[in-house]
Amino acid sequence: MTPEMRDRLRPFHDEAIARGIPAGDVERWLATARPCVTLTPDGDGPVVGHFGGPLLLPADTPDPAHPYVASLDLAALPADATDLPLPPDGRLLLFAFPETADDYKTMGSVVYVPAGSAVVERDRHAWNSLDFEDEEEMFEAFPQGPLRATSHVSLPHHQAVELPGRPGSVPLPGHPRSEELVAVWKSLRDDIAPEGPLQIGGYADEEAIYTDPVAIAVTRAVKAVEAGRWDEPVSDDVSDWLLLADWQAGMDVAGWESATVHWVIQREDLSARRFDRAFASVFWNP
Structure with a gap:
């Protein structure tokens, strides 16, 4: 953790200590920032x-199977704003259908367009080849307009893990006071690192969170492989994966x-710029 991150998290440290959480537990939690x-x-x-805008892709890139959400200019991101090994330039395009799948499959995709690539404008509605009206209404409600970046610090929003073969859950390994620490973070997050509709890196968040959404995404990716809906290799070890981006969709x-x-994406795939290996998981509470 950098000195700047520690300074920003000073109110969290002080509040956790004031609530009687031992200093050692607080420091171990801060080390996860x-x-x-x-x-x-x-x-x-x-x-x-x-958000939105014209869909610009290389001519040989297939039409994405999911609606177009946003594009990012990687060269414009603040330096060292994340700990992700992102390319230094080029554009990252995000696609997603913001609904939980009835079966195990990805609900979105990511396309990386290297800097200087020749692109052509594509049909933003190509994903809806059957012209479903309700889905088109959902897509038309996607946000539009420029996205401005603010560098923030992220702490876990989840407090527990599920153990294979055992019912229920337990506190995060190494963090017996995780429930209390998450409560402190939730009480102070708006002052320390206000959330926005889109986040790059950090920890995943959603409306109702208990266990790590990244772990849930990994489970779905593994089962998608088993069902023949996703290409191997896929690690079932959550530590091999990273949150690439979070979108709090919430369309009206x-x-x-x-x-x-x-x-989410596996570390080795991100390092190799295999963005076609990103997997999208959705929390949906209709």
């Missing part, structure tokens, strides 16, 4: 991307008010 970038349509930060359309999309 990760940098992240929050993207919002307002604020003072630089414009680093857009009946049935999609509280959807959250989590794009």
Whole structure:
């Protein structure tokens, strides 16, 4: 953790100690802090991307199977704003259908367009080849406009893990006071690192959270492989995966008010720029 991150988290440290959480537990929790970038349509930060807009892809890139959400200019992201090994330039395009799948499959995708690539404008509605009206209404409610970046710090929002072969859950390993520490973070997050509709890196969040959404996404990816709906290799070890991006969708359309999309990717795939290997999991509370 950098000195700047520690300074920003000083109110969290002080509040946790004031609530009687032992200093050792607080320090171990602080050691999990990760940098992240929050993207919002307002604020003072630089414009680093857009919700919606024209869909620009290389001519040989297939039409994505999911609706177009946003594009990011990686060169415009603040330096060292995340701990993800992202390319230094080029554009990252995010696609998602913000609804939980009835079976195990990815609900979105990521396309990386290297800097200088020749692109052509594509049909933003190609994913809806059957012209479903309700789904088109949902897509039309996707946010539009520029995204401004603010560098933030992220702590876990989840407090427990499920153990294979055992019912229920237990506190995060090594953090017996995780429930109390998460409560402190939730009480102070708006002052320390206000959330935005889109986040790059950091920890995953959603409307109702208890265990790690990334772990849930990994389970779905593994089962998607077993069902023949996702290509191997896929690790079942959550530590091999990273949160690439979170989108708090919440469109003002009946049935999609509280959807959250989590794009996750294996560390080795991210390092190799295999963004086609990103997997999207959705929390949806219709």
